[in-house]
Amino acid sequence: MNITNFDCIVIGAGPAGLAAACAARDCGLEVALLDEQAAPGGQLFRNVESPLAQRLLDEKDRRTGLDLVARFRAGGTDYRPHSTVWAIDGTAVSYSRNGVSERITASHIILAPGGMERPVPFPGWTLPGVMGAGGMDILLRSDCLPRLSRQEPVVLCGNGPLLLLLACHLLDAGAPVAAWLDTGDTLRRLAALPHMPAALGDRAYLAKGLRMARRVLSSGMPIIRNVRSLRAEGDGHVEQVRYTTSKGEYRLPAGMLLRHEGIIPRTHIPNALGLAMTWDEVQRCWHPTTDIRGRTSCEHISIAGDSAYVHGGDASLLKGTLAGIDAARRLHVISEAEADHRSAGTLRELRRLEWARGFLRHIFAPHPDIFAVPDETIICRCENVSAGDIRAAVREGFTNVNEIKRFTRCGMGPCQGRMCGPALAELAAQASGLPPRQVDMLHVRMPFRPVPLNEYCTLNGLGYEENHTA
């Protein structure tokens, strides 16, 4: 029999969700975990149980990941992979699994959908061969490196720790890399300096970063600073990359262009639920308003991991543990005193990490100019809405992104504004002279993932079982 009522439902099987499920189970809660991937691990520990995926993890991450997944599997959580959550209504969670939609309920819900790369449009970014750096990392972990050559090499462009990691992985894989085009903000990097002493509180992390930086520098990969006006060009596939620096305009032949401008929280679920959100002025992104235990503006919903704020994989694990314990406290399965006792060590460790990593927020702050793209740039890939269309809408007097969406269709396609939302807000802010926080964020309606109509109709409880395939 399929159980449909739980104490706690966790969404996402990354470090945060797995740790949350383990902690909640340890306290005695009945837990279900829904994740759309085939295996537990999320982004950092993607497919960690398979030797193929383990190759790219360093020894510490591999051990942490394997241990976490083993504890999770042994802990008795009702784990439902291949399950894409598309709605939350009160205490009910609806999800689609192998073409069938189901609904389960719980007294407490922990969201842990993780982060995503900040999508930053530029002319030519819809050309095949142009990808996010994270996408390439997933290809490398899958042993699916696309065909490249000295004549058709990889060009890296952007700013952020994941780009450094990817550069090392590409070097390890022997992939030809023509150049690293740095779009970072020197002033912001200087602003990070006062935070650097704190970083010494996290020497292992700092050492790993420096090791990777040395690896890239010693490889002889050209690193080009202050890159602006990036363009991908080609006929049906990227063939060359164009950019400017203070010295002039340059071109590079390329078989792939990988862009990265940092990781931002995935906010579609908290947004659709109307949870309170905060704008981060330095990282230029929205994140749900939470305390250190992941409590949100809605009592029975908490958020853990990078979806609360991007602090990285090890912090995500700690945040998950705290959210799991706090769920048991809220449901009175453990006392306040026991919750405090169980969380004390984790809390201390998380505070230390967050303090030590304060500098990353500044060092890898996105340069506001990356959104100053020419009018012809496609912003909404689904509906082919250009930067010019958005600027025209602002000239018509629309300044709220939701009005601009209705006027231009920007954000109305299948990705539901995931790829264009941040850029739409930045462009609207630039064109109207308002700060980004004041142009609002795209409101997400449920379902927050597209669901085939026939699945709606066969959702358990609705009783409509006829085989309509639309």
Place this chain on the structure above:
Amino acid sequence: MSNTPGKTVHIIVNGTSVEVPEGVSVAAAVLGHSHERHFYEHSLDGSKRAPWCLMGVCFECMLEIDGRPNVQSCMVQVAEGMVVNTQKRPAVPGENGLSDQGDRA
């Protein structure tokens, strides 16, 4: 677990059988092993498109898989004998039973 190095399955991409690692997504397999230049053509302007994220965010990895069009191929694992086709300019969103996004004006 799902993929051991060396363990492979065969999928048929645009009529050609390709050997790919077990346990990976269809999108990754097609990019890395059958080297298709694009996945589908955009319904509005016919422009050629291919995956951006490989993690379920961008919806740019639409392929026809075992006869079903517009499948988000980065979220589907490869399976022995799977038939995969890149797509010509597809039908309008909504045709595959995709629900509307609510506020279509």
